[in-house]
Amino acid sequence: MLVTTALAVVRLRSLFATVMLTGIYSFLGASWMFLLDAPDVAFTEAAVGAGISTVLFLGTLSLTTREERPTRFRVLPLIVVLATGAALIYATLDMPHYGDPQAPGHIRVAPEYIADRVPTAGGDVLAVDIENVVTTVLGSYRGYDTLGETTVIFTAGVAVLLLLRRRSGDTGDGA
Amino acid sequence: MKHQSILPVVSKLLTPYILLFALHVQFHGDYGPGGGFQAGVIFAAGFILYGLVFGLEAARRVAPPLVIERAAALGVLLYAAVGVATMIKGGTFLEYGVLAHDAVHGQHYGILLIEAGVGITVASVMIVIFFSFAGRRGRP
Numbered sequence: 525m526l527v528t529t530a531l532a533v534v535r536l537r538s539l540f541a542t543v544m545l546t547g548i549y550s551f552l553g554a555s556w557m558f559l560l561d562a563p564d565v566a567f568t569e570a571a572v573g574a575g576i577s578t579v580l581f582l583g584t585l586s587l588t589t590r591e592e593r594p595t596r597f598r599v600l601p602l603i604v605v606l607a608t609g610a611a612l613i614y615a616t617l618d619m620p621h622y623g624d625p626q627a628p629g630h631i632r633v634a635p636e637y638i639a640d641r642v643p644t645a646g647g648d649v650l651a652v653d654i655e656n657v658v659t660t661v662l663g664s665y666r667g668y669d670t671l672g673e674t675t676v677i678f679t680a681g682v683a684v685l686l687l688l689r690r691r692s693g694d695t696g697d698g699a
Numbered sequence: 700m701k702h703q704s705i706l707p708v709v710s711k712l713l714t715p716y717i718l719l720f721a722l723h724v725q726f727h728g729d730y731g732p733g734g735g736f737q738a739g740v741i742f743a744a745g746f747i748l749y750g751l752v753f754g755l756e757a758a759r760r761v762a763p764p765l766v767i768e769r770a771a772a773l774g775v776l777l778y779a780a781v782g783v784a785t786m787i788k789g790g791t792f793l794e795y796g797v798l799a800h801d802a803v804h805g806q807h808y809g810i811l812l813i814e815a816g817v818g819i820t821v822a823s824v825m826i827v828i829f830f831s832f833a834g835r836r837g838r839p
Contacts, residue, residue, distance in 0.1 A: 563732035564732045564733065564734070564737070566732075567724075567732055567733060567737045568736060568737055568740070571737060571740040571741055571744060572740050575740070575744050576740060576743065576744060576747065576825055576829075579747055579751065579829065580828065580829065580832055583829070583832040583833050584832060658732070658734070659728050659734050659810065659814070660810075662734065663734075663809070663810035663813055663814060664795065664806060664809070664810060667782075667793040667795075667813065668792075668793065670778075670813065670817065671775075671778050671779065671782070671793070671813075673736075673817075674774065674775050674778055674816065674817050674820050674821075675775055677820055677821055677824050678771055678772065678774070678775045678820050678824060680824065680828075681771050681823070681824030681827045681828060682771075684827065684828050684831050684832075685768070685827060685831060688831040688832070688834075689831065
């Protein structure tokens, strides 16, 4: 279904239908994440991919046209895409089988996170004691990374403001 | 949208529940799926729905861009401030254990605060981006 939707997105000329199909694609992706027992990721995908980015696409669409101009078929991009795709698929062959208990991700750090013990400077251990392991990992074990992610989002917002506000001459206080 | 009545009524009914659900996701992230990022996005979605249905001006009155822009910075600062606070209290950066007498409680407070920071930043940035995109063509 994901592949069918993706092909439809590529083939369709009507941009409105394309935006709607990208939303559907995100929802399918979210359901897929959920089936893989990753509700946190599915949540994000559904809210951002299907919700907010669709709205942003629609907002952009109202600024431009609704139809895509027909473009000439070119061979080089197709070759590049096919080569990259083939390389990625080749790389997945080396990945451990899905659900393999001996996978490196399952035997190296995950047991420590699930056992929930933080090594401290004094050499003793203490528990975070929060039921959602994802929250524990993001908030505590990987706190620096999450701070970095938040900063990235903030930077993105500032960048959008700087780019769009100057051009529209909008002062931001309800103009 | 002026002469439609179903959309405004339904979205007016739904908006409080969307915001409530966002808060639930925010503070329930310790126990179920969710957390600051997801909650921020859902919170922003509530405002965006309001802006889509009632027009950008109405949304800007509810969420003044000046406030939202400062809130975006406030979230990051709150996150970093938690890190600095743990340093002042004698731990390393973002070592939540020192925030309370009991280290486990400290972890809980720390995660709650940084999730709040993430949520504030994400929601504000999403609303800001929506305002900038939608505001480019005058009014929707």
